[in-house]
Amino acid sequence: AxxxxxxxxxxxxxxxxxxxxxxxxxxxxxxxxxxxxxxxxxxxxxxxxxxxxxxxxxxxxATLSEIGGRVEIEDSDRGPRVTVHPDALDESGEPLPEKEYQLPRRTRLLVTQGELVEPGDAFNExxxxxxxxxxxxxxxxxxxxxxxxxxxxxxxxxxxxxxxxxxxxxxxxxxxxMLKKVRVIEAGDTSLLPGELADKTKVDRENGKLKKKGEHATFEPLILGITKASLATESFLSAASFQETTKVLTDAAIEGKVDHLLGLKENVIIGKLIPAATGLKRYRQIDIGPSDSVPAHLYARPDTEAELLAALEEIGSVDGDGIDLEALGLTFGGAPQHDADGDGMPTESTEATEIPEIDSPLDEPSN
The missing domain is CATH 1.10.1790 (PTS-regulatory domain, PRD)
Known part of the structure; x- marks a missing residue:
C-alpha cells in the first residue's frame, strides 16, 4: 500500500x-x-x-451473555456461577426470565458483582x-x-x-x-427463495423495488470463513479455479448458472482483458496520438544512402554544432574510413596482406 x-x-x-x-x-x-x-x-x-x-x-x-442485564456472581463447587437479571420487560410488561451460566472452576472473570452487561459481552477470559x-x-x-x-x-x-x-x-x-452474505428467512414478495444464500446488497435491492407495496424479505446475517466466502462467489469460474472444482461445476450445471465475467479471475481464465485499472470500459475508447500535429514527411525514411548522408551533413552544418561528417570519415557514396593510427584523422584504406599458410604437425598422417 x-x-x-x-x-x-x-x-x-x-x-x-x-x-x-x-x-x-x-x-x-x-x-x-x-x-x-x-x-x-x-x-x-x-x-x-x-x-x-x-x-x-x-x-x-469465552462464555457470552445471551441477554442484557445486571450480573450476580456466586461461588459453587463446580466453579463460579453467573446469573444475569434482565432489566427489560417482555411484550406483556412482565420481567424477562433470568439466565444462569456455569463457568469453569479455574477461569478469570471479566465481570464484577452488579455490573451491567449487554448481549455478546464475555463473562470470563x-x-x-x-x-x-x-x-x-x-x-x-x-x-x-x-x-x-x-x-x-x-x-x-x-x-x-x-x-x-x-x-x-x-x-x-x-x-x-466475510460478512457480505445473508440467509433469506422469509422471501416475502421478492424473487428470492427461503434459505437462499445471497449478497446483502442483492436482498436490499430486491426489497427496495417493492418499496411499501409488498412484503419485504427477511434475512439473518452470516459470517463465512474466507475459504467458504470464495466458494460462495457469484462467479462459478472463479469458484471452480479455487477449490472443489468438480462440485462447483456440477452445481453450476444443475442450477443453470450464468457467469457474467465481472471479476478478475474469471476474465483471466478465458483470456479477456481484466475489468480493472486501464482494462475498465471507460478507458477502452481512448485514442492515443501525438500531442501536436507533425508533418508526414518527418516520419519518412531516406530511400538511399546519399539522402541519409545529405541529411546528416545538413544537420552538421548548423553553426558547427551538429555532426561533422569529415571527422567521421563519411563521404557521399563512400564508406566509413577507420582511424588506424589512433590520432583521430582518417586514413586511406589499404588492401589486406595475405597471411601465408603454415603446416601444422597435427596435419601429418600418423604412422
Missing part, C-alpha cells in the same frame, strides 16, 4: 491480501499458552490469524466466537458493527505483538467479504 487515495478500478482486494499476507511471514507458527495452571489456552501467531479469517470456534472460548457474537448482537438489533470491530482488533493484536504495523483498511476489506 502506498498511502495514496484509490481510483476507480484499483484492485484493492489484492492489495489488502498482499498487505496482510506478506507481513504474515514474520509471525510465529507456534501456539503459546498463558502462564500458570489457571490460565486459559490462547492461540497466538499465524494460527490465530487463520482461526479468525476462517471464522472458526476458538479454543477455550478467552476469545469470543465470531459466529455466536454476531448472532447475539443481531438478536439484540445491534447490527454487525461490533463483530467487525472485534475481528479487526483481534487480527491487529496478533500482528502488533510481533511488531508489524498494518492499516485497518486492509483487514476491514477482508472482514467485509
Amino acid at each position: 502506498t498511502g495514496e487515495g484509490t481510483e476507480i478500478g484499483d484492485a484493492v482486494g489484492i492489495i489488502a491480501a498482499q498487505s496482510i499476507g506478506e507481513p504474515g511471514t514474520q509471525l510465529t507458527m507456534r501456539t503459546f499458552h498463558t502462564g500458570g495452571v489457571a490460565g486459559a489456552d490462547i492461540t497466538h501467531g499465524l494460527p490465530r490469524v487463520v482461526e479468525i479469517f476462517e471464522a472458526r470456534n476458538p479454543k477455550g472460548a 478467552g476469545s469470543r466466537s465470531p459466529t455466536e457474537l454476531l448472532e447475539l448482537r443481531t438478536k439484540a438489533q445491534k447490527g454487525s458493527t461490533e463483530t467487525e470491530l472485534y475481528l479487526v482488533g483481534e487480527v491487529q493484536k496478533v500482528y502488533k505483538s510481533q511488531g508489524v504495523d498494518i492499516h485497518d483498511k486492509h483487514i476491514e476489506l477482508i472482514i467485509r467479504q
Whole structure:
C-alpha cells in the first residue's frame, strides 16, 4: 500500500491480501499458552490469524451473555456461577426470565458483582466466537458493527505483538467479504427463495423495488470463513479455479448458472482483458496520438544512402554544432574510413596482406 487515495478500478482486494499476507511471514507458527495452571489456552501467531479469517470456534472460548442485564456472581463447587437479571420487560410488561451460566472452576472473570452487561459481552477470559457474537448482537438489533470491530482488533493484536504495523483498511476489506452474505428467512414478495444464500446488497435491492407495496424479505446475517466466502462467489469460474472444482461445476450445471465475467479471475481464465485499472470500459475508447500535429514527411525514411548522408551533413552544418561528417570519415557514396593510427584523422584504406599458410604437425598422417 502506498498511502495514496484509490481510483476507480484499483484492485484493492489484492492489495489488502498482499498487505496482510506478506507481513504474515514474520509471525510465529507456534501456539503459546498463558502462564500458570489457571490460565486459559490462547492461540497466538499465524494460527490465530487463520482461526479468525476462517471464522472458526476458538479454543477455550469465552462464555457470552445471551441477554442484557445486571450480573450476580456466586461461588459453587463446580466453579463460579453467573446469573444475569434482565432489566427489560417482555411484550406483556412482565420481567424477562433470568439466565444462569456455569463457568469453569479455574477461569478469570471479566465481570464484577452488579455490573451491567449487554448481549455478546464475555463473562470470563478467552476469545469470543465470531459466529455466536454476531448472532447475539443481531438478536439484540445491534447490527454487525461490533463483530467487525472485534475481528479487526483481534487480527491487529496478533500482528502488533510481533511488531508489524498494518492499516485497518486492509483487514476491514477482508472482514467485509466475510460478512457480505445473508440467509433469506422469509422471501416475502421478492424473487428470492427461503434459505437462499445471497449478497446483502442483492436482498436490499430486491426489497427496495417493492418499496411499501409488498412484503419485504427477511434475512439473518452470516459470517463465512474466507475459504467458504470464495466458494460462495457469484462467479462459478472463479469458484471452480479455487477449490472443489468438480462440485462447483456440477452445481453450476444443475442450477443453470450464468457467469457474467465481472471479476478478475474469471476474465483471466478465458483470456479477456481484466475489468480493472486501464482494462475498465471507460478507458477502452481512448485514442492515443501525438500531442501536436507533425508533418508526414518527418516520419519518412531516406530511400538511399546519399539522402541519409545529405541529411546528416545538413544537420552538421548548423553553426558547427551538429555532426561533422569529415571527422567521421563519411563521404557521399563512400564508406566509413577507420582511424588506424589512433590520432583521430582518417586514413586511406589499404588492401589486406595475405597471411601465408603454415603446416601444422597435427596435419601429418600418423604412422
